[in-house]
Amino acid sequence: MEEKKPDLIDELGKLGGGDPESTRLMGVIVALAGEVFVLKAQVERLTRALEAGGTVDAQRLAAAAAQDGMTKWLEAEEAAFSRSLTAPYLDPDVSVNATRWMRAK
């Protein structure tokens, strides 16, 4: 029996190209990298602000850590951070697969 020739749209419909596990892990890595990039930007911003005249010492850091706002930030962040990292593993492709429309006449 003659082997069926591969169909381009069928092949492209396997979105992303790689194997599913790699796709999930790539998503987690990029989500983590995004967090790192944002953190780097925040550090750069803070550094520039401090260089422009502000100072931080151990006492002020300790006072900031004790603020209610800091505690609330940690509570919110622990959920948001972990979920944003694991979401691409649990749900690696959040868009519909629209490739069937590539056969529209």
Next chain:
Amino acid sequence: MPNEAPLSFEATAFQCFVRGLRGVWRDEAYRGTVAAAESAGSEELPEIERRARESPAYRLYSWLERHSQQFKYYGRYGVVRWMEQRKDMLGKVLQEAAQRHPERLVLDPKLALPDYVTQVDTHQHGGGIWSDACDAFAYETSSSAYSFSLFNPRSPMAVYAEAALALAPQAKTILDLGCTSGGSTRALKRAFPGARVDGIDVAAPTLMLAHLRSLEEGLEIHWRQANAEKLPYEDGSADLVASHWLYHEMPPAAVRRSLREARRVLKKGGGFMAYDMYLVPGGAIGRWLQAGYAARNNEPFAHTYAGMDMQAELEAAGFSGVEIRVAHPEPDAKVRAGSLPDFRTHFMTMITACAA
């Protein structure tokens, strides 16, 4: 242009990160992908796809093409996430704008949106441009920040308006089909200040945003919610029917209906102009890259539109003098000789014709 929901410092930084990823997609991953495709030594697109998948560069390229877009919208600091938190405020902004010069904004709440709009999630944007204010603003923000035009010195809007002036310099009545948030329509109005210019789209939220932006700029533009397949205009009433990035979002049957409608509403001798992805330089590999983009970025009709014979379609719809050319970016000598460019881009095609 005012920004009703400016991104936070963190969201802005995150979008820089995503743009960086897309830079890798556009440059290094693309070049590795092209090299892998060339090594396939085949003109058959499925065979190119099969062979290229052996290449890490192509696997990265295709992952980035699909998923960097999702991060842009739905990552933790994504544009849609940001707008969703401000949905009520953004809706109020559009509603308030709609009260100003309401005669210029005609919405049709009974208009049935085509399934090829509602089911595709174009650009992987869930809800696309048609569902609510949040999506309209997200579309505007992301299209202005990520367009390929950013990599080119001449704005595509300038190219569009210049082509319209060349085609129909005396036009007094102009329809801009599929106008979304109205950037192309505003360009036409600036080029034809004395003309009546109507922007038409199926999506109410983006039309409302287009209305707001034209008010801000002091441009008298009329916005109308309608389907380009069935235009609410009289026969022979327009001097120019133009569209900017429209037909690659419509299946062939819908494109054909729209062409016939364009001809119907045009005066005899009126101008037709479609600025969109159509011609695909670079031979088989160029067509394969375009098909992959269509699949992975939820733009399936970019594939079907590129396969249509637009010269024949326009002539069948009642047009003559059809001209089809790559308009933007200007192809360099290498591309003109049939090679691919050194970085990934869309070549925009200008199609012009005259109502016979």
